[in-house]
Amino acid sequence: MTAMTLHRPRLKARRLTDILSHGYIWFCLVLFVLPFVALLTQSLGERGGTSGIDNYADVFGSFGDNLLWSFKISGLALLVDLAVCLPAAYALVRYPVPGKRVIFSLLQLPLYVPGAVIGLSLLMTYTFVYPIEFMWGLVLAMSVGSFPLMLTPIVVALKDLPLVFEEAAECLGATKWQAYRKIVFPLIGPGVSAGLLLCFIIVFNEYLVTLFVAPPDLETAPLRVFNLVRTNGLAPSTAALAVTMQLISFVAVLAFFRLFGTRHFKGTYIL
Amino acid sequence: MATDSGSLTSSVRALAPELRRRQRADRFRTAMFLAPAALLAILFLYSPLAFIVHMSFTIGSSFLSPAGPQYTVDNYGLMLDQYLPNLLVTIQLATLAMLVDLVFGVPFAYLLVRKVRYRDVVRAVMVFPMFGALYVAFGLSFALLPGGLLDPVLRLLGIPNTALLFSLPAVVFAMSIFTFPFMVMNVGTALSNVDPTLEEAAACLGARPWQTATRVILPLTRAGIVAGALMVFGWSIGTFAEPLLLGSLNEQRSLAWTVYQNAVVENDYGIASAMGIVLLALAFVVTYFSLRYSRGALVE
């Protein structure tokens, strides 16, 4: 009897810790989605006789052009990222590169240069040093800012792939290229996809560098949102556009989680 | 096992150039593999950065004039005379965001790694801030409006909501939501490398939870915590949308926004570049230490 009565408060304390812990996690999670939910309710709210759905009219109207630009720019930037990162990651992991750490850090650095500085420096460069066709200027600006996000998951995936698979393929008569195409690439596929997803999220929602380097006749979707916020203030129709952008991004994330799981983000900022 | 020693030495000698040729080929291949990434980084990041360093020593928009640029160091002097408050506000905002993330992020990361089984849900929700500071700031300003989502909460706490919209706390709040995942990533990675049995061992040796935290967990994850804090600071230095949408005139003096104003609106490239360089230098110093603490090990 005494043993039981002694146990009770202890169990209660443990239960309390559990409730507090999970409560804290959920409190933070609510804060993370709070801006999104605020935008969502605002965009669906009825104001001045217009129904919430009307706010989304623009999404299917002129905003479509902006979205198209965004998809186009993102797609091209992702292709550049892939072309740049696949060989670089392979060399960094598989070949004896002198000063590996330094090279890797130099290739990671674009992530940490403030967007306004990238934007300013590219604006100056495009204006005064090398004239570049503006859409490509924007694509390459997006690539340089995002490729480290692709490099990291590929490097991790390659490091986790034992060398023995490539050696086995070579001993069985495969050329380096065959070994890469038939063995390495399929096996690091999820890592590559993780990189693609991260880059997509960043490039698709990028407005700051775009603000500096986009030509006047090219307005991507996030830039449109930014411009509308500055000119129109807190308009529900702008909220609808922001909600659309985040939903597209979120669907991409969920689709990836379903397909590949989450472990391929090791070393990137999704835990 | 008898081998002709004559042919042996000749084969050894014959090998040397072959080996050297192959080493050269290997080096060439490695260089070719790294070249695209290096080219991209050099042409579209490093040389533009070098260019604005150059630019920051010219007067105003003299680059545009047919007479050619005029050189000066005045931009940096101006930086100190006129724009010091902008720099200080930027540092203040970044510091506050970092502190908020530290206080809330470290326990969050610990609970996430040790207690949470529904981690995929957390991951999915945590990507929302990643979509961009623009949406975070925009959404928060809606939430802080009278009648907004946070209105009842604020009323409960007795805070007039006019006090929050366009204020320093609102900006810091938005910034810390945006950078929270970086903090959690760094601390969480460090924590997941700490064997949970160490905590059990400490507990079995009679340590209280608080003692376990301060004597076992914190020392073992210090590198991750420092790296996370520095990374948050480095990212916050470039804050742009948050002060613009949520801040008062004081917060709107943040450097990134001032750079944009000077470069695009005023066309004063010299001072804009000088500011960009200061911003860059600040971010690089912080990032250098952050990377030293955390991730360079990825390729080793």
Add this chain to the structure above:
Amino acid sequence: MAIVHLVSVSKRYGATVAVEDFSLDIADGEFVTLLGPSGCGKTTTLRIVAGLVEPTSGRIRFDDQDVTDLPPRKRNIGFVFQTPALFPHLSVADNIGFGLSVKKARKDQIAARVDEMLTMVGLSGYGARLPAQLSGGQQQRIALARVLATDPRVLLFDEPLSALDKNLRDSLKYSILDLQRRTRKTAIYVTHDQSEAFAISDRIVVMNAGHAEQIGTQTDIYLHPQTPFVAEFIGANNGLPGKVTGTDGSGDDERSVVSAGGLTLRARPRAGVGPGDEVLVYLRPENLVVLPDGDGAGYDNVVDGTIERVIFEGPTAQLRVDVAGRELRVDVSGGRRLELIQRHGRVRLGFNDLTLIPVTAAAAPPPTS
């Protein structure tokens, strides 16, 4: 299928020497094992033969072809790794057919060969599975089928059984030997496990610190170790430093008299070892016989000692006997072990077969066991 020559092969990594001036000729169809402790260079040697590692100097020849500068894919070898290394995204059949498919063989040819190989390793019907659906032993058998499918000139094994548990190891090592005998392929097998090496090899190369200590058959290596390293690495041995003081007897009865650790021992003379030479004397624990008191007839050497410790190991019992201040290990098997484990105190030991190894052969330090 091929005669393999390693001609004075060396491999250095900076200042570290992995393999030093290693030469070996392997006959067609011969099964040679490289045996040694970890870090002795045996795996590096094997990888040099495969072309996965470039030698710093030396040549590799298959028959009359110098393959030193050829990449692995042009050497036509079969390499079985420590892990099965089956490609996880390909089915068992696609794994086995991989070598043929990269050489652009016809689909029906590949399918036929895959079936043949699956039958050969006793796993027909498993072709559609993924590697993850097989047990460790099955995976290693598929790995074997995968290399045999390409009809390689040489089979190379890098500790293929070390990741498996003991029972599986025992059955699989005979399967490997069996397949090698049936296909009559030259094989090089790397292991640190003596019982594995003794069970399957035609010849064993004992390696230490990057060079071959001794090359020979199982009996050569066990009964006539040439270096202290081999004497101590293979089986258990009692080693005593000593000095030859003279000879005794003549003809078949000629014995070298050795003074070692306060004992005077008599051993069969060894060529090149004469009076005055420093030697190491080795006595195998199973050659030390516990004598009923007083009876020393038929033994060259009889010593007295005290039993310090008895370890019952099941089929054998190990006695630790203090002889003149030195501990000797004595292995006893059969019914006598049961009676001896009860016994303590003084005991008399008789023994004949001593091995003398001149100290000059002790260039490389023996491992501390």
